[in-house]
Amino acid sequence: MRYAVLGGGKRIRPILAIAAAEACGANLAPLMQHFAALELIHTYSLVHDDLPALDNDDLRRGRQTTHVVFGEAMGILAGDALLTEAFSWLASPADGVPPDRQLRAIVTVSIAIDSKGMIGGQVADLEATGADAAGAIEKLRFIHRNKTGKLILASALLGGILGGGSDEQLQALDRYGTALGLAFQIVDDLLDQEESSATLGKTAGKDLAQGKLTYPAVVGVEEARKELAALLRTAEDNAGMIAGRLNYLAQIARFICERRS
């Protein structure tokens, strides 16, 4: 578990939650463990996704994947334990936060990653491998929205909910997170095609080699870049609607859309 979680990574999901809570004017200190739970969840999904029965990947965050180092059984169990620990952290006492707000946060996160969310996206991704182009764009959007998008959205919402955001702020965070989640995966697809494994810290060109549906493959690089720009504008506009004194949400959106790894 430590090897998988503490081996680097951009920590984008907890950072999003922190920024959202901060923009809503929250006191961050009692919430850091709850936001860190998002990284446990993200890491669990990577550890399981890399297993031989799924994507069978041996490089992640610039190092050997967890199951390569510790064996397949430990890879499965480490992922299970990370997911379990995440819910323990989400439910742990948070000074000054009403318990009903915490329950709402747990439901929001769990729905984002269940069989109709992240896992549904993973299943669709596995099933779409090698699929022909008919209906490819709809399938691709479903996969992106669920496999990556919903946890990114839930991260922004977690910050807003635990941070005591108003209904208007939560609605803006919803639009912000939805746009950013899609943008994130388009960038990932473009990078997989354009960058080297050394830069990415994971196997590059793998999506194409495995016949996976990707944005540039389905709509072309130019159209993918256009869509990315529109999503960034949506994210920036909605970030601006959350009138916090400290509001890094727009900068984070730009960082995500312009990253090279």
Place this chain on the structure above:
Amino acid sequence: MRYAVLGGGKRIRPILAIAAAEACGANLAPLMQHFAALELIHTYSLVHDDLPALDNDDLRRGRQTTHVVFGEAMGILAGDALLTEAFSWLASPADGVPPDRQLRAIVTVSIAIDSKGMIGGQVADLEATGADAAGAIEKLRFIHRNKTGKLILASALLGGILGGGSDEQLQALDRYGTALGLAFQIVDDLLDQEESSATLGKTAGKDLAQGKLTYPAVVGVEEARKELAALLRTAEDNAGMIAGRLNYLAQIARFICERRS
């Protein structure tokens, strides 16, 4: 997920939670989904435990295991989704139940099944396979207490916590659940040795064949039966301390200790 959960099973964990809540005088109706979450968790642990990288079992509850029918990738993801869904159910609104009680219940369950609980027991079980007899009884107790015992204990506690049990009632449930959790696994070990696969609905004699530590193998059948009887008495005594009008806890303990499958 449906294949794995709805394929039979004794439903002992939710039944324990129901009985504990009932003994504490709770209104059961708003809590049934929360108690059912225990069966999702139990099933997830079976689905993952049966995977080729772990126990590699192809028979469970009298049918082919999930990964045999749907493939290994779906076995992993179905287990993941069952665990996720369980927390969604545990956090879902429960009429008349204070939210802080629900948070406490979620922490209780998640700690029972994390790397220091159920998963820790699974890891110790995998590592102990083929181990020599030195220190075997301590290892075996650790495995039993964690791999099986803690979720059984958590089931009794979940009923007590959500059912609004007093501190005294929760303490009695703690002792009841601890004794019953150990008893459950001793019975499992005895049955694995004595009964056929047809009766059990899972592969019999597998523990011995895989060189696993079991109670009858380490202390002998007679000593195992003696310990079982003592645990049942402890469970019955503590069940009697919860002075509910409806109290089936002692009967459930006897059923568990005397079952033949």
